[in-house]
Amino acid sequence: MEESGTHIPTEEKExxxxxxxxxxxxxxxxxxxxxxxxxxxxxIPGFSxxxxxxxxxxxxxxxxxxxxxxxxxxxxxFTLLPVAIGMLLGIAALIFPISWGLSHYPIPxxxxxxxxxxxxxxxxxxxxxxxxxPWQIVAGVSALAVAASLSFLPLAGEVxxxxxxxxxxxxxxxxGIVGSCALVVPGISGSMLLLIFGYYNPIVDLLLNHLxxxxxxxxxxxxxxxxxxxxxxxxxxxxLLMKFLLKKFPxxxxxxxxxxxxxxxxxxxxxxxxxxxxxxxxxxxxxLHASPLYWIAAVCLFAVGAGLSLALVLYSxxxxxxxxxxxxx
Numbered sequence: 560m561e562e563s564g565t566h567i568p569t570e571e572k573e574x575x576x577x578x579x580x581x582x583x584x585x586x587x588x589x590x591x592x593x594x595x596x597x598x599x600x601x602x603i604p605g606f607s608x609x610x611x612x613x614x615x616x617x618x619x620x621x622x623x624x625x626x627x628x629x630x631x632x633x634x635x636x637f638t639l640l641p642v643a644i645g646m647l648l649g650i651a652a653l654i655f656p657i658s659w660g661l662s663h664y665p666i667p668x669x670x671x672x673x674x675x676x677x678x679x680x681x682x683x684x685x686x687x688x689x690x691x692x693p694w695q696i697v698a699g700v701s702a703l704a705v706a707a708s709l710s711f712l713p714l715a716g717e718v719x720x721x722x723x724x725x726x727x728x729x730x731x732x733x734x735g736i737v738g739s740c741a742l743v744v745p746g747i748s749g750s751m752l753l754l755i756f757g758y759y760n761p762i763v764d765l766l767l768n769h770l771x772x773x774x775x776x777x778x779x780x781x782x783x784x785x786x787x788x789x790x791x792x793x794x795x796x797x798x799l800l801m802k803f804l805l806k807k808f809p810x811x812x813x814x815x816x817x818x819x820x821x822x823x824x825x826x827x828x829x830x831x832x833x834x835x836x837x838x839x840x841x842x843x844x845x846x847l848h849a850s851p852l853y854w855i856a857a858v859c860l861f862a863v864g865a866g867l868s869l870a871l872v873l874y875s876x877x878x879x880x881x882x883x884x885x886x887x888x
Contacts, residue, residue, distance in 0.1 A: 587641050593617055594645020599653050601646070602763075603661070603672060603827075608646075609745035610820045614679030614868060616875055617642070618745065618816075619805055625743075625798035658763070665831045667857040673824055674864025680820065682872045686813045699814035706747060706822030709755070710829030717757045720765055720782050721775065728785045734758050735789020736796075743797040745816045747823070754830060762786070 593615045597608040612618040624638040660668035687695070723731075734756065740747045753759035762782070770779040804812045 590617070590641035591645035591648070594642035595649030595652075596645075597642065598646035598649030599657065600672070602650055602654050602657060603669065607740075607745055607747055607819070607823060609740075609743050609747070610676055610816075610823065613745045613816050613820070614676065614682055615871070616682050622743070622798045622801045622805065625794055626802040628795070654763075654767070658767075661831065661834075664853070664856070665835045666828070667853065667860050669827050669831045670857040671860040671864045673827060674861035674866075675868045676820055676864075677824070678865030678868030679872055680817065681869065682875065683813055683817055683820075685876075687810055687817070691810070691814065695811045695814045698808075698811040699818040702815040702818030703822035704818075706819045707825050709747075709752070709823075710826040712755050718761050720761045721778055723782075728781065731782060731785035732789040732792070735786040735791075736793035737789075738786065739790045739793030739797060743794060743801060745819050747819060754834065760834075 593612070596615065597611045600608045600611045609618065612621055620638060621642060624635040628635045628639075657668065691699075718727075734753065737752050737756070740752065753762065765779055765782060769775045770783070801812075
C-alpha cells in the first residue's frame, strides 16, 4: 500500500464550480456532449460509461461531484447537470439506431466503439508514467482479468417484468445498483451484467415497446422507479469508494482503470456474439461470416473511432498545456 497518503490528482483538488464560472457556455455544452457519449456507452452491452468518462478526462470530476453531492450540493449539481442532460439526450437520440446496428451489423457497430475506447487510452496512461510498483501491476492485471472474465459467465433466462412478485421489485433495486456500475466503474459494463442476469432485453423491450408507446404505464413506471432507486444508491456508494481509492492510491487505481478498459474489449465481442446468436439463432452465424466487406467496414470503423478519440485526447492535452502556460505568466 505504498501509495497511501499520496496527494489527490490536480483535477481532484479543483473545486466543482458552476459551468458559467468555469468555462461558460462552451464548457456547459462540451459537458453535454461528453454526457451523451457516456449515455451511449450505457446502452451497449460490454461498454462502460465510466470508461468513456475516464477517456474524456472528466472521471475524477464526476466521481468527486457525486460523492460530495450532500456536502457541496450547489457546486456538485452544476457539475453533474450538463452531463446528466447529455446522457438523456444521447440515450434518447441513439438507442434506436444503435439497436438497429447491433441487430443487423453487430461487429462493425461495436468495433466503432472499441476504437473510441482504445484510442482514448493515452488520456489515462499519461497518469501512470514512471516505473510501476508490484502493487500497481497487480491492480492492473487483476482488473483486466475481472473484466475479461465477464465474457465467460453464462446467460440467465430472461425475466418476465410483467409477472413480478413483490420481492421481484425489491430485486430490481439490486439490479439497479449493479447497473450503476456501468456509469461509475470504468471497464465494468452494467448493461452486460444486466444481460447476463436476464434483465437487459426485457428492460429495453419495456422502454421501447411499452413505455414510449403508452402501454402498461403502471408496470413500466414501477419497474423504472425501482431501477432508479438502485441506480441512485449505487451511484453514491461506488462513487465514495472510487473517490477514496483515487485519493489514497491514485496510480494503482488508474492502472486498474486501464486494466478494466482493455479487459472489457473481449467481453464486448463475446456479449455481442452471444446476444446475436440468442436473437437470430443459426442466422447469426451467417451474419458473422459475412462478406469481406463486412469485416473491412469493421476495420475502417475501428480506425475512425480510434482516430476521433485520439484527436480529442491530443486536443485536450494541447488546451491544458496552453492553460498551464498562461497560468504561469
